[in-house]
Amino acid sequence: MVRLHVNGQEKQVDADPATPILWVLRDKLGLTGTKFGCGAGLCGACTVHLDGQPTRGCVTSLATVAGHELTTVEAVTGGQDPVGSAIHAAWVRHDVAQCGYCQAGQIMTATAFLKGLPQGHLPSGVEIDAAMAGNLCRCGSYGRIRAAVADAAATLA
Ligand code: FES
Numbered sequence: 001m002v003r004l005h006v007n008g009q010e011k012q013v014d015a016d017p018a019t020p021i022l023w024v025l026r027d028k029l030g031l032t033g034t035k036f037g038c039g040a041g042l043c044g045a046c047t048v049h050l051d052g053q054p055t056r057g058c059v060t061s062l063a064t065v066a067g068h069e070l071t072t073v074e075a076v077t078g079g080q081d082p083v084g085s086a087i088h089a090a091w092v093r094h095d096v097a098q099c100g101y102c103q104a105g106q107i108m109t110a111t112a113f114l115k116g117l118p119q120g121h122l123p124s125g126v127e128i129d130a131a132m133a134g135n136l137c138r139c140g141s142y143g144r145i146r147a148a149v150a151d152a153a154a155t156l157a
């Protein structure tokens with residue numbers, strides 16, 4: 001059994017410590033908001049926060065996250081996280097999602113980005129694009145993502 005902190009709760013998981021956390025979240029804990037895309041750390045669909053930092057769940061083992069705080073899209077968009085809520089609302093206003101497959105990962109990266117900005121800083125499009133560059137969208141929603149992140153930053157400022 002491996003003990004985990006997920007979304008503010010302690011969990012015990014019976015799994016091989018080498019198991020990627022993506023599969024622990026989805027198959028053991030029922031947190032299916034985190035998606036499988038490439039499985040190789042290349043697309044960002046599986047992004048979660050590990051101690052607040054965007055982390056790729058498909059290439060991060062259960063052993064790595066034990067003893068650390070793991071946060072998933074369910075917590076970020078569940079209404080308890082002001083930055084996540086601002087991002088979520090901006091995503092809806094800008095109708096960002098197309099097929100939706102990449103979107104949980106996009107939201108996790110965007111939320112971590114805004115949390116890391118100095119208070120009141122309004123990021124430029126270049127800053128937003130740089131922060132989001134590791135999250136791929138096969139539907140090409142990048143322009144709407146950029147607008148929604150800027151909108152959320154303005155809301156929070
Ligand atoms: S599924 Fe993890 S980076 Fe693509």
Ligand code: FES
Nearest residue numbers: 099100137138139
């Ligand atoms: S909305 Fe379809 S992959 Fe991004």
